Amino acid sequence: AQSVTQLGSHVSVSEGALVLLRCNYSSSVPPYLFWYVQYPNQGLQLLLKYTSAATLVKGINGFEAEFKKSETSFHLTKPSAHMSDAAEYFCAVQGGGADGLTFGKGTHLIIQP
Amino acid sequence: GAGVSQSPSNKVTEKGKDVELRCDPISGHTALYWYRQSLGQGLEFLIYFQGNSAPDKSGLPSDRFSAERTGGSVSTLTIQRTQQEDSAVYLCASRPRDSHYGYTFGSGTRLTVV
Numbered sequence: 001a002q003s004v005t006q007l008g009s010h011v012s013v014s015e016g017a018l019v020l021l022r023c024n025y026s027s028s029v030p031p032y033l034f035w036y037v038q039y040p041n042q043g044l045q046l047l048l049k050y051t052s053a054a055t056l057v058k059g060i061n062g063f064e065a066e067f068k069k070s071e072t073s074f075h076l077t078k079p080s081a082h083m084s085d086a087a088e089y090f091c092a093v094q095g096g097g098a099d100g101l102t103f104g105k106g107t108h109l110i111i112q113p
Numbered sequence: 114g115a116g117v118s119q120s121p122s123n124k125v126t127e128k129g130k131d132v133e134l135r136c137d138p139i140s141g142h143t144a145l146y147w148y149r150q151s152l153g154q155g156l157e158f159l160i161y162f163q164g165n166s167a168p169d170k171s172g173l174p175s176d177r178f179s180a181e182r183t184g185g186s187v188s189t190l191t192i193q194r195t196q197q198e199d200s201a202v203y204l205c206a207s208r209p210r211d212s213h214y215g216y217t218f219g220s221g222t223r224l225t226v227v
Contacts, residue, residue: 009153032213032214034214034216041220041223042220042221043117043219043220043221044206046216049214051213051214090155092156094213094214100158100161100169101146101156101158101206101216102158103155105153105154106155106156
């Protein structure tokens with residue numbers, strides 16, 4: 001069975017600073033990996049996905065993530081945080097529930113002015 | 114439609130009442146998923162539909178929960194005799210048959226049981 005661990009339920013960074021949200025996965029097969037963002041009272045929006053092509057994946061809003069098989073990690077980064085990045089971020093792996101998604105518990109990103 | 118539509122967006126119900134939550138997926142998406150998002154718990158898989166059949170109901174938390182899908186389109190999640198612990202956001206997602214990663218999520222239904 002697949003699983004996802006997101007380190008840090010809350011992460012606080014200053015505006016303009018580097019954003020790093022950590023995600024580690026467990027999978028018995030080569031995984032598909034995803035990062036979603038959720039703004040208050042909204043559904044999930046796909047930021048980026050890894051589907052076994054390039055290990056460095058670029059997404060929307062300046063975010064990117066690197067798949068590292070040796071570390072079973074898929075950390076999300078953004079070089080310079082913006083106030084509008086404040087949201088809940090979910091890492092997910094495909095494999096749960098008939099190739100549905102298994103999610104981490106989420107990381108709440110706080111941007112300090 | 115252009116996206117996954119869920120209704121109602123908010124529902125407040127009294128403990129013990131039954132509720133129905135609706136999901137209208139993107140036209141042509143054969144796979145449909147229900148998830149529950151509880152405070153501090155992330156997203157929990159509930160049930161998966163392929164067409165009108167539900168090959169995986171493993172995530173339904175109790176027999177008070179049921180779901181159906183008709184015409185390969187709209188799905189309804191029903192919670193009977195609601196309890197306070199059922200309070201959560203219920204999210205629906207759909208995906209085309211031939212895409213393993215083309216999930217689209219709705220905005221969810223926020224259920225509050227008082």
